[in-house]
Amino acid sequence: MFADKLYEKIIEYKNPTVLGLDPLIEYVPDSIRKKYSNDIDAIYHFNKDLINNLHKIIPAVKCQSAYYELLGPKGGYLLQKTMDYAKSKGMLVILDCKRNDIGSTARAYANAYLNDGIYSADAITVNGYLGSDGITPFVNKCIELGKGIYILVKTSNKSSYELQDMKLENGLKVYEHMAQLVSSWGEKVIGKYGYSSVGAVIGATHPKQLAELRQTMKSSIFLVPGYGAQGGGVEDVKDAFDKYGNGAIINSSRGLMCAYKKYNLSKEQFIKAAILEALDMKEQFNKFINLKGNS
Amino acid sequence: MFADKLYEKIIEYKNPTVLGLDPLIEYVPDSIRKKYSNDIDAIYHFNKDLINNLHKIIPAVKCQSAYYELLGPKGGYLLQKTMDYAKSKGMLVILDCKRNDIGSTARAYANAYLNDGIYSADAITVNGYLGSDGITPFVNKCIELGKGIYILVKTSNKSSYELQDMKLENGLKVYEHMAQLVSSWGEKVIGKYGYSSVGAVIGATHPKQLAELRQTMKSSIFLVPGYGAQGGGVEDVKDAFDKYGNGAIINSSRGLMCAYKKYNLSKEQFIKAAILEALDMKEQFNKFINLKGNS
Numbered sequence: 001m002f003a004d005k006l007y008e009k010i011i012e013y014k015n016p017t018v019l020g021l022d023p024l025i026e027y028v029p030d031s032i033r034k035k036y037s038n039d040i041d042a043i044y045h046f047n048k049d050l051i052n053n054l055h056k057i058i059p060a061v062k063c064q065s066a067y068y069e070l071l072g073p074k075g076g077y078l079l080q081k082t083m084d085y086a087k088s089k090g091m092l093v094i095l096d097c098k099r100n101d102i103g104s105t106a107r108a109y110a111n112a113y114l115n116d117g118i119y120s121a122d123a124i125t126v127n128g129y130l131g132s133d134g135i136t137p138f139v140n141k142c143i144e145l146g147k148g149i150y151i152l153v154k155t156s157n158k159s160s161y162e163l164q165d166m167k168l169e170n171g172l173k174v175y176e177h178m179a180q181l182v183s184s185w186g187e188k189v190i191g192k193y194g195y196s197s198v199g200a201v202i203g204a205t206h207p208k209q210l211a212e213l214r215q216t217m218k219s220s221i222f223l224v225p226g227y228g229a230q231g232g233g234v235e236d237v238k239d240a241f242d243k244y245g246n247g248a249i250i251n252s253s254r255g256l257m258c259a260y261k262k263y264n265l266s267k268e269q270f271i272k273a274a275i276l277e278a279l280d281m282k283e284q285f286n287k288f289i290n291l292k293g294n295s
Numbered sequence: 296m297f298a299d300k301l302y303e304k305i306i307e308y309k310n311p312t313v314l315g316l317d318p319l320i321e322y323v324p325d326s327i328r329k330k331y332s333n334d335i336d337a338i339y340h341f342n343k344d345l346i347n348n349l350h351k352i353i354p355a356v357k358c359q360s361a362y363y364e365l366l367g368p369k370g371g372y373l374l375q376k377t378m379d380y381a382k383s384k385g386m387l388v389i390l391d392c393k394r395n396d397i398g399s400t401a402r403a404y405a406n407a408y409l410n411d412g413i414y415s416a417d418a419i420t421v422n423g424y425l426g427s428d429g430i431t432p433f434v435n436k437c438i439e440l441g442k443g444i445y446i447l448v449k450t451s452n453k454s455s456y457e458l459q460d461m462k463l464e465n466g467l468k469v470y471e472h473m474a475q476l477v478s479s480w481g482e483k484v485i486g487k488y489g490y491s492s493v494g495a496v497i498g499a500t501h502p503k504q505l506a507e508l509r510q511t512m513k514s515s516i517f518l519v520p521g522y523g524a525q526g527g528g529v530e531d532v533k534d535a536f537d538k539y540g541n542g543a544i545i546n547s548s549r550g551l552m553c554a555y556k557k558y559n560l561s562k563e564q565f566i567k568a569a570i571l572e573a574l575d576m577k578e579q580f581n582k583f584i585n586l587k588g589n590s
Contacts, residue, residue, distance in 0.1 A: 022400070064396075064400055064403075066394075066396060066400045066401075066403035066404045066407065067400075067403055069403075069404065069407045069408075070403045070404075070406055070407040070413070071413075072371060072375070072407075072413045072414070073368050073369070073370075073371025073372045073374075073375065074368070075368075075371075076367060076368025076370075076371050077368045079368075080367070080368065098394070098395050098396055098422075099361075099393070100393050100395070100422055101359075101361060101393055102450065102451060102452040102520075102525075103452060105317070105359055105361045105362075106361075108359075108361035108362055108364075108365045109361045109364065109365075111365055112361065112364045112365040112367075113364075118365070118366075118367045119367070127393075127395055127422050127424055128458065129422055129424050129447060129450070129458060129459070130447075130450050130452055130454065130455055130458075131452070131454030131455055131456065131457035131458055131459070132454040132457055133452050133453055133454040134450075134452060134454070152424060152425075155397065155424070155425050155429075156397060157397040157398060157425055157426070157428050157429060158428055159425065159426030159427040159428040159429070160425055160426055161426065162426030162427055162476060163423065163424060163425075163426055163469070163472065163473065163476065164424070164426070166463050166464075166465075166469070166472055167463065167464040168461050168462065168463055168464065169461075169462040169463065169464055170461075174458070174461070174469060177458065177461055178458065181457060181458065225397075230397075
């Protein structure tokens with residue numbers, strides 16, 4: 001099941017980070033672009049280069065569906081190929097697509113993205129605004145196929161407070177109520193390490209909430225976006241982890257894809273920079289956390 | 296702009312209904328299926344037959360993205376072709392994809408679905424859980440390109456109460472707070488009939504809420520799913536309309552695609568049944584509402 005696989009990958013790699021593959025053609029250096037007559041093939045080369053060079057450092061990739069959908073139907077093939085390639089290199093594959101709908105339609109989405117055969121992600125992100133019957137079809141895939149989902153709880157963007165921080169009559173905020181729903185939805189798929197395959201998305205830009213939710217959502221693995229380019233730092237996310245340094249994965253997309261900017265290298269040296277950044281992230285997180293595999 | 300175009304279409308057709316094209320291969324009769332070597336072409340034939348026979352009765356289509364995504368990347372081409380065909384017949388095209396993400400990613404979704412050139416919908420559905428900066432990129436397309444969006448407020452499914460009906464400290468329910476956000480997001484794109492291109496999704500299964508929200512969301516055109524197959528009837532949705540019978544559109548998907556069941560016809564007669572149902576819906580709504588174009 002997904003939660004156990006992820007837990008073990010984090011220990012094996014001694015690294016709880018995720019490579020976000022949200023490619024725009026502008027990120028791809030000219031030397032690659034001029035080899036191909038179309039953007040799709042150039043981006044696939046770019047993605048493959050990153051996977052080839054980082055798959056021994058980072059245990060998982062997260063593809064942001066929007067950047068593939070932006071390329072039209074051909075982007076669907078690019079997404080399939082990218083996810084298949086990452087899997088062939090032993091990485092877990094999360095598709096960040098934030099799908100949500102009523103039961104019958106949620107079932108169609110669950111079949112599309114979590115069944116083996118079409119997009120075949122190991123896990124996807126989901127929006128819980130519709131409640132249980134929009135979530136159950138995805139939870140069923142966690143149970144039946146060993147897949148995972150991450151449900152939006154407190155998102156990394158600035159305006160997340162407008163709905164998510166509204167205070168309820170019962171004293172909880174909307175995101176805390178969502179956190180309770182997520183915990184209850186995840187109860188049926190808790191693995192041998194105590195974590196559920198139903199996880200939660202909580203932004204790196206909210207360190208206080210990360211720490212509080214770590215206490216109330218004992219069984220949820222957190223998927224933490226917003227590290228790096230969006231402003232979240234290592235100190236901001238350290239409380240997302242449990243005492244073993246597990247229970248959370250930290251995504252970096254532009255921070256890795258465009259690391260050449262941080263390291264004052266040329267775009268052509270994007271791989272060199274991505275490796276430096278990936279190793280730096282691994283080291284940074286190891287300063288703060290005490291991964292079981294290290295002890 | 297979208298709100299004006301839709302308003303005028305409803306008057307021209309004297310009909311506020313929407314043809315939901317959420318096709319599954321099981322809905323397509325054998326006589327069509329055996330003509331093609333693959334499901335995509337068979338479903339396209341099915342969609343075209345429905346559009347050809349209903350485009351003079353019904354002013355708009357709503358494609359549920361999940362059923363196209365379920366077909367993999369090829370489903371993306373089917374979606375493009377279906378939407379283009381509906382447009383060529385003069386119908387407005389809504390893509391029901393409930394996208395949602397942080398600002399930079401929401402911009403990618405807005406470009407993918409509302410720019411002319413890739414999927415080119417007239418309007419899409421959006422989930423507002425992330426607040427303003429996840430919505431602004433879509434609103435900008437309403438302003439710049441005359442497109443429209445419908446934001447989830449109170450969804451038609453049974454468990455929608457789990458989050459949406461939670462009571463806030465300020466006395467509002469979560470969906471009422473969302474309704475206020477939707478109204479404020481729509482203020483910049485109000486057209487000549489007083490309606491905004493930023494509308495709201497409110498299920499036919501919630502007649503009381505439809506009536507209340509009609510009073511508080513004066514400028515929002517409601518997209519009302521849940522009529523027919525999900526249990527909503529004409530009486531349930533009549534209060535979604537303003538005093539002119541405008542301001543709301545009622546979607547029927549399985550109710551039209553699979554109308555042959557209701558009329559005790561064979562699946563081969565799905566077009567005959569869909570026409571009967573489309574005319575019945577038009578007549579039913581005209582009993583209750585007083586479309587300007589009728590007066």
